[in-house]
Amino acid sequence: ALILCAGTATAGDLGRPALPQEIAAWDLDIRPDGMGLPEGAGDVATGEELFSETCAACHGEFGEGVDRWPKLAGGDGTLADDDPQKTIGSYWPYLSTAWDYIHRAMPFGNARSLDADQTYAILAYLLYSNDLVDEDFVLSRDSFLTVAMPNADGFFPDDRATTELPLFSQPPCMADCKQEVTIRMHATVLDVTPDDAAD
Amino acid sequence: ALILCAGTATAGDLGRPALPQEIAAWDLDIRPDGMGLPEGAGDVATGEELFSETCAACHGEFGEGVDRWPKLAGGDGTLADDDPQKTIGSYWPYLSTAWDYIHRAMPFGNARSLDADQTYAILAYLLYSNDLVDEDFVLSRDSFLTVAMPNADGFFPDDRATTELPLFSQPPCMADCKQEVTIRMHATVLDVTPDDAAD
Amino acid sequence: AGSALAATAARAAPPDPRITEVQDWNVSWGDGVDATPYGLPIHHEAEVIRRNVPWLTADAVSSVNFTPIHALEGTITPQGCAFERHHAGAIDLPKADYRLMIHGLVDRPLVFSYDDLERFPRQNHVYFLECAANSGMEWAGAQLNGCQFTHGMIHNMEYTGVPLRALLAEAGIRPEGKWLLVEGADASAMSRSLPIEKALDDVLVAYKANGEALRKEHGYPVRLVVPGWEGNMWVKWLRRIEVGDAPWEHREETSKYTDTMADGRSRRWTWEMDAKSIITSPSPQARVNHGRGPMVISGLAWSGRGAIRAVHVSLDGGRNWQQARLSGPSHDKALHRFYLDIDWDGSELLLQSRAVDTTGYVQPTKDQLRAIRGVNSVYHMNGIQTWLVKPNGEVENVEIS
């Protein structure tokens, strides 16, 4: 390839061909259309056992979360609430996202230790604990696209260009812009700032 | 005082008046016209003794320098040589500079420890060791301006504007600018770079 | 008479011993040039550091700390105190072990070593990096009391790197290639989908920041720089770029970094950081220690869509606004410094700043944003911030009507 830059041409040929084994080693990501999903399968019961062993310490036996570690289940119907509970069941639009993330990033501190069957099983259990499948469900590459995610239609592309930019691109008011101003909240009252030894 | 800056005026009145004692404590500098020189006097013999005690360890008994510590005497007539010896005697255009620097900055590591008489005496000795005065010379505020510095006329103000800038502001040659190029010196031959443990 | 009086007063005051007494440093030596081959700030500045908020997260390896913007000036952020956000900690990845793979819908899948990257034509640009969650706590109103905590997930550095388009040109993008997956080498398996238009525009594969190698915590040896776009996309320890025909919808672009509206539906792909500004001094951590008289109001402004055209400052909670003075470098998608120099009468102030960028966008109030987005967006809070300056010089984060 030829790279052109101001005044000078540099012949390319930098880098070396990526080998198929190398691509295979790193190309682990999964897409919503199933691209990347390996062969394999796992059922809820197997998943429950695995989850209990390797995930529950942080995420709770049913994915309900422990302390500040993330909740993975529940929260159905809370998205319009004041404190929405966003979980795989209540929020995630694609099942592929969960398979991908669990397989590449979890368990936290020992990432990339789950094989494909284990990942299918754990995810089957998480679907079960989110009330999305029955206890005899088996997740596999084939059953993958049959799972309906409740919030699949809950996302829309960034619309700021039409909903906000016109509104926020008006000539700004410079003088006498409002009548009166009252303070309705003080951060000091909350006192959550780590500003002394006790915090 | 009123400070004006883009769009906003800030009333001044920052800082506080400097008190006369404060100005006196810090205003120690000396100028060629004698401005700043305090009362006092010192002779060569007294200066020799003081110099031997407090200066000679670094600068040598006669100001000839020790190792890489600066030379303060000698070098007369060497300024046009390949390795000019620049000392108070050979190079410095003003005696005030020496009084000022010695009084404010020397001895190195114990600056501001010399009183006016001591400074006069040490400087009398340095003039003597530079063959500029006799051994019975007494330096004082009155005799100060009588000392002729050999290189007083050796300086001229920056003349690059006329001697260099026109020459170096010609359209530069871009192609075939010289016939041949030969290397006449290699830094590696000198080997003075601190680039290995032995340096 | 007035000036005679002043002179009398001056004579009456005791001379300052810091002036009249010779100090050690006037006499003896300080540190030699061999003392600090690589220097740190002087011990007197020990408070100007990154700080984290322990209760925010379960563990410090997946957490954030904040730039001490209340104590900084100008526009450049020194690396040592530039905020960190990791999802599995800052890893130690030697240059010799570094590999960058480009594959997918390309003519030639390639692997680059670190040294390979240094052979491509490079560019230098100053850009801000803002975490999309910066100021996120403020959706619920005045929370953390200090701009380091409310607005400190930002830094601004001069990056050196290779335009991503040059690397992609080596591999040859196939016509179907419309999206990239960019992935980091750390255990968080950080990955984001990047539209090809941005990748071919101004994205850099960077290896230096402020002249020196990227710091470990900022992605040494190589990170992505995605100008004007949310910080999460600036993948650190960049190891892989896959070209595809559709977005990947990974965890950091679905579960996280999506903005949930009042009706429970969520915006995704909210990449650009809207124009924003913050008064860094006075601020809760930088109280006013002098009384009435000259006061410098200093702040930062930025936009993910261009440069800053103007900043307005209000002393009265947004009733009236004055044009601030911009000073220092003004680069697209970089921090700008603004000042308003006032003569403080010692009365209570409700300080606000409002940025206007080169597209004409005017930074909105928090309530304007809430009217559109509700209060559970978490991300992309760029509303106008209010500081209450009290007559005694204390400053507080407040929310006003």
Add this chain to the structure above:
Amino acid sequence: AGSALAATAARAAPPDPRITEVQDWNVSWGDGVDATPYGLPIHHEAEVIRRNVPWLTADAVSSVNFTPIHALEGTITPQGCAFERHHAGAIDLPKADYRLMIHGLVDRPLVFSYDDLERFPRQNHVYFLECAANSGMEWAGAQLNGCQFTHGMIHNMEYTGVPLRALLAEAGIRPEGKWLLVEGADASAMSRSLPIEKALDDVLVAYKANGEALRKEHGYPVRLVVPGWEGNMWVKWLRRIEVGDAPWEHREETSKYTDTMADGRSRRWTWEMDAKSIITSPSPQARVNHGRGPMVISGLAWSGRGAIRAVHVSLDGGRNWQQARLSGPSHDKALHRFYLDIDWDGSELLLQSRAVDTTGYVQPTKDQLRAIRGVNSVYHMNGIQTWLVKPNGEVENVEIS
């Protein structure tokens, strides 16, 4: 056939274990956000430090160290590796003990505290600081083997400070006031005479560099910034400004920082730093580790009289020149970064760079300077530097005809 061959070759090579084997950093945690409240470079970069040349001076407290410009990129110099020059060591002067006195031919002699300075309207500017002795060894021909040593007495930072004219306006300069004496607080009693025109033009009384407090070694808490002029005038730990009607002719402007010509007469008041440039990579400390093919030639250019308009690079010792590409911020009296991207055929190169500034000044050869000034000037050596790049990638400081 060619591409089939390449594919075969690729298949034949063993896969890289750094890719096919899972690495620790893919699995487990790196440092948390509480690990480095103020960070330092990663240990792999331990060689990118200031270095001094012990044999140059009698003692490290009156000496110099050098910026590792061979390993830096872009234009900003991080404080931690920005060169130091002290005459009595870097002192520890707390802000609380800091005083700045203005007196002499003024209406109101004044003393400012550090806090007072922060109440004046402030400005931000990026400027280079070059020691007048930078490259001074090269008057005698190729000496030190590395641009850190030949050209490393330079750094480039974004300064925040008060225009000196604002402080002088507070004191009120009397009509006879034509010169300032500026003095530091350290034991070297550093002092220089500054003409009033420059003082009222662009000189800053600065307290921040690259956003944070000045480092101890760069004059904490306050130094003078004298844009474009020799570094010695940028008095550190600034404590006193006296207004006078004539220059002081102190040690640093007579015994030192005067330029002795071949005839033994000496130029004084050589304040402006002439336009100059240096190729930082390849250079003796940054050899070429790759063979033939794409090579990035990277360098710095600057002028004390304005911005850099162009840089030319020669591969053949000055016979032919090519226009280099400038990339990154371009500010008056600040460092500029230039590049020439070449396809190296593996043969010997004699690399040179030549800066042209906005006044039209063209950086001269060393011999052009020697023809006018002789070889004993010590200071202000801004001649074109030559690096010999050998076919094996070694680079050497050479002097050519």
